[in-house]
Amino acid sequence: MTAHDQIFDLKARMGQSIIGQTDVIDRLIIGLLANGNLLVEGxxxxxxxxxxxxxxxxxxARFSRIQFTPDLLPSDVTGTEVYLQGAGKAEFRFDPGPIFANIVLADEINRAPAKVQAALLEAMEERQxxxxxxxxxxxxxxxxMATQNPIEQEGTYPLPEAQMDRFLMHVNITYPPVEDEVDVIRLVRGEEQAAHAPAPDAKETPKEIAQQAxxxxxxxIGQIHVSDAMDRYMADLVYATRTPARLSEDLGNWIxxxxxxxxxLALDKCSRTHAWMAGxxxxxxxxxxxxAHDVFRHRIALSYEAQGDGKVTDDITDEIIKLVALP
Structure with a gap:
């Protein structure tokens, strides 16, 4: 199988246990292939x-889940030096923390204080x-891949802008349509019934997809062609967030x-990955x-006027896309 076939096999397998969230599955795979970190909010x-x-x-791949809580320490994430004695000698040896895995789930990342969140910074950016x-x-x-709840503020510590910027994309998960929710009910019910049913005849489980894929x-993806005009278009979109008043008075007041x-850089990586997935x-x-929405969602700070007008970052991105000329 080609790399393209194997990645779409991964997508299909994920779709069997995740109903009605096709866009989210796509974004997770784009993040994986673009070699970036994801903030998943919902x-x-x-x-x-x-x-x-x-x-x-x-x-x-090796999977690790870190449940972020207010009493978590940085060493609980990164690991620490342990003093060992034995065989007539003593030494300090590094005991790796849960961050040393291939896929790290930082669950409810905003429930831990800033010094614990900062323990992720070097790993996320420098890969060390x-x-x-x-x-x-x-x-x-x-x-x-970090998750956070957007509505619960009590007992949480908002991520600093420096760490937010290190996430390649900010993926937003919304409620599924009612038809999909019916399928969710049936899926979970089927899983519960299967868990309590007598063990069926042994079946060959699908082989895990290799990291090499x-x-x-x-x-x-590194060989995907990007024209000079597309480079300029991506730069123009980003530049528009810094000089919004040049596009419209409203944008100037909102950003x-x-x-x-x-x-x-994120637009370049993710757009090439999106093109590769489209064949x-x-x-x-x-x-x-x-x-563009996933790349801008956590990187644009809105003014009080925008919040007063009921605007969210996706609205601002829509307006920028509408006003920035195509190449």
């Missing part, structure tokens, strides 16, 4: 954790962790702080527009 019960675990289950002056490298396949896909250069060897404006 109300309780919308399968944020389930979607990430479904990816890890079907991929030949430094403890007691020694640097420990992460594995080649490494991605942090991800690396091969990344190599192919407090624009996106950083990381947004341009094309070049990027067109539709690829950029398809992922």
């Amino acid at each position: 109300l309780p019960g919308l399968a944020k954790t389930r979607a990430i675990k479904a990816m890890a289950k079907n991929l030949d 962790v430094t403890v007691a002056g020694t640097t420990h490298k992460m594995e080649p396949l490494f991605i942090v 991800v690396f091969d896909a990344r190599a192919e 407090e702080v624009g996106a950083s250069p990381r947004a341009s 094309r060897d070049y990027v067109d404006p539709q690829d950029v527009r398809a992922i």
